[in-house]
Amino acid sequence: MFPLLLQFLLFPFIASAASPASPSRSSYGLSYSIDCGGISNFTSNLNRQWLSDRYFTGGAIGTVAEPQHFTQPQERTLRFFPPNSFGKKSCYSIPVPPGRYYLRTFTVYDNYDSKMRNPSFDVSIEGTLVFSWRSPWPEAVARSGAYADLFFPAADGSADLCFYSIATDPPVVASIEIFQIDSLAYDAATAGSDFVLVNYGRLSCGSALFGPGFTNHSDLFGRVWQSDAEFRDPKVKVKALSSGGRKVLGGAHAPNYFPPQLYLTAVTVEQPGVGLEYLLQVDTRLDYMVWFHFAEIDSGINAAGKRVFDILINGKNVARIDIFKAVGGFAAFDWHYVAKNLTTSPLSLKLVPVVGKPVICGLENYAMVPLDLASLPGQASAMRALKESLRIPDRMGWNGDPCAPTTWDAWEGVTCHRTVEGLVITQLCRNKVLLGEHFALRDKLCGRQEVSSNFSYAKDE
Numbered sequence: 492m493f494p495l496l497l498q499f500l501l502f503p504f505i506a507s508a509a510s511p512a513s514p515s516r517s518s519y520g521l522s523y524s525i526d527c528g529g530i531s532n533f534t535s536n537l538n539r540q541w542l543s544d545r546y547f548t549g550g551a552i553g554t555v556a557e558p559q560h561f562t563q564p565q566e567r568t569l570r571f572f573p574p575n576s577f578g579k580k581s582c583y584s585i586p587v588p589p590g591r592y593y594l595r596t597f598t599v600y601d602n603y604d605s606k607m608r609n610p611s612f613d614v615s616i617e618g619t620l621v622f623s624w625r626s627p628w629p630e631a632v633a634r635s636g637a638y639a640d641l642f643f644p645a646a647d648g649s650a651d652l653c654f655y656s657i658a659t660d661p662p663v664v665a666s667i668e669i670f671q672i673d674s675l676a677y678d679a680a681t682a683g684s685d686f687v688l689v690n691y692g693r694l695s696c697g698s699a700l701f702g703p704g705f706t707n708h709s710d711l712f713g714r715v716w717q718s719d720a721e722f723r724d725p726k727v728k729v730k731a732l733s734s735g736g737r738k739v740l741g742g743a744h745a746p747n748y749f750p751p752q753l754y755l756t757a758v759t760v761e762q763p764g765v766g767l768e769y770l771l772q773v774d775t776r777l778d779y780m781v782w783f784h785f786a787e788i789d790s791g792i793n794a795a796g797k798r799v800f801d802i803l804i805n806g807k808n809v810a811r812i813d814i815f816k817a818v819g820g821f822a823a824f825d826w827h828y829v830a831k832n833l834t835t836s837p838l839s840l841k842l843v844p845v846v847g848k849p850v851i852c853g854l855e856n857y858a859m860v861p862l863d864l865a866s867l868p869g870q871a872s873a874m875r876a877l878k879e880s881l882r883i884p885d886r887m888g889w890n891g892d893p894c895a896p897t898t899w900d901a902w903e904g905v906t907c908h909r910t911v912e913g914l915v916i917t918q919l920c921r922n923k924v925l926l927g928e929h930f931a932l933r934d935k936l937c938g939r940q941e942v943s944s945n946f947s948y949a950k951d952e
C-alpha cells in the first residue's frame with residue numbers, strides 16, 4: 492500500500508449557525524444524510540431530510556456534553572465504537588449502486604464520555620485509509636467539531652466507511668452524508684478514477700462559506716465552499732468583485748456541475764503589478780489535483796488581452812490565462828493541474844499579472860490518494876457469509892473488507908497476502924476445523940488452495 496498517514500481535517504468547517512429559510516434541495520442522484528446516534532428521522536431548517544442512525548456494524552450512541560453549543564441537531568449526537576466490545580474495526584456499510592460519490596463526515600468529541608481525552612483512530616473509505624485522528628485534537632475541533640470530505644468510487648453495492656481503534660480508544664462519528672456524483676467528474680476520463688480525492692481546500696473567493704446544509708445555496712454534488720480569506724497572503728491588499736446581479740453562464744454543466752454561486756464573486760488585487768497568492772497545507776507524499784475557477788465579471792474587461800496573468804505553482808509557471816479570450820465575459824472558465832513530486836508545504840498557488848490585475852472566483856485542492864489493494868470480491872463475500880453462518884462475535888471485529896486497508900490488522904484469525912489480482916486470504920483456508928462443515932463457502936473462499944489439517948484452532952464460542 493502507498494505509505495499514507497494523512498493529517499486530519501486540514502480545513503475544518505467549525506460548527507456554525509445555518510442560514511434560515513431554504514428552497515427544496517436538489518442533488519445529482521442518490522444521497523443519504525445520516526444522524527449518527529440519532530433515534531428518529533427529521534427535517535432540518537434547510538429542508539434537508541436526515542435519517543436516524545443506521546447501517547452500522549456495532550457501537551453505542553452518545554451525546555455531546557454541551558448540546559446547546561451546537562446549532563444543528565445532527566451535530567449533538569454521535570456513535571462511538573468501544574474496541575473491547577466491538578473489535579478494533581467498526582464500519583458503516585451504506586447501500587449504494589456502483590458509481591462515484593461525495594462523502595462528508597462530522598466528527599466531534601466535546602467530552603461526551605466525561606473522560607477529558609479525545610481519541611486516536613483511523614478512518615477508511617472502501618478499504619483506503621483517508622483520515623488519521625490523533626490525540627490531542629486542536630481544542631476548537633475537540634469542542635466544536637469539524638467536517639471532512641472527499642470523493643471516492645464504489646463498485647460492490649455498498650460504501651464501507653470504517654473506523655480503526657488506536658490502542659483502546661473508541662472511534663467516534665457524529666454525521667455521515669453521501670451524494671452520488673457524475674462518474675466522469677474531476678477529469679476521471681483522463682486522470683482515471685482509481686484514487687480517492689481528499690479535500691485539502693475548497694474555496695470561494697470574495698464570499699462567505701456556502702453550500703447545502705449550511706446555506707440555502709445548492710450544489711448538485713453536496714459540496715460546501717469555504718471563504719478564501721484565511722488562505723490568501725495577508726500582506727497583499729485585495730478587492731472583492733461581484734457580478735452585480737448578472738448571471739454567469741457555463742458553470743453548472745456536466746460532468747462537474749460547479750454551483751452558479753461560485754462565479755458571482757471574485758477577488759483581485761488593489762495595486763497593479765502585484766500577484767495574488769494562496770498557501771495551502773499539503774502532505775508532500777501525495778500528488779494534488781488543483782482546480783482554478785474564473786469568470787470575467789468586470790464589465791470593463793470587454794476584449795481579449797485586457798486581463799492576462801500566469802499561474803505559478805510552487806514557483807513553476809504552468810499556464811497563462813486570458814479569461815475573456817477563452818470564454819468571453821460573464822461566463823465560467825475552469826482549469827486544472829496535477830502537482831506532483833512536492834517537496835515542501837504549504838503549496839503555493841500564485842496568479843502573476845501580465846496585463847492588468849489577476850482575478851479568481853474559486854479554488855479546489857485535492858490529495859490524490861491511490862486506492863489500496865482490496866480482498867478478491869469472491870473471497871470477501873464468502874467471508875461475510877461465513878461470519879453470518881458462524882455468528883462471529885462483535886468483539887472479533889469482522890467488519891468491512893477482511894484485508895484492507897493493508898496497514899490495519901486483518902480480521903482476527905485471518906492472514907492475507909498480496910497477489911497481482913488483489914489481496915488473497917490464505918491462513919483461514921488452512922483451518923480445516925473452522926471450514927470443514929461449510930463446503931460451499933470453503934470452495935468459494937479457497938478455490939484450489941489446499942485445505943490442510945496441519946493448521947487449526949478452535950472456533951470462538
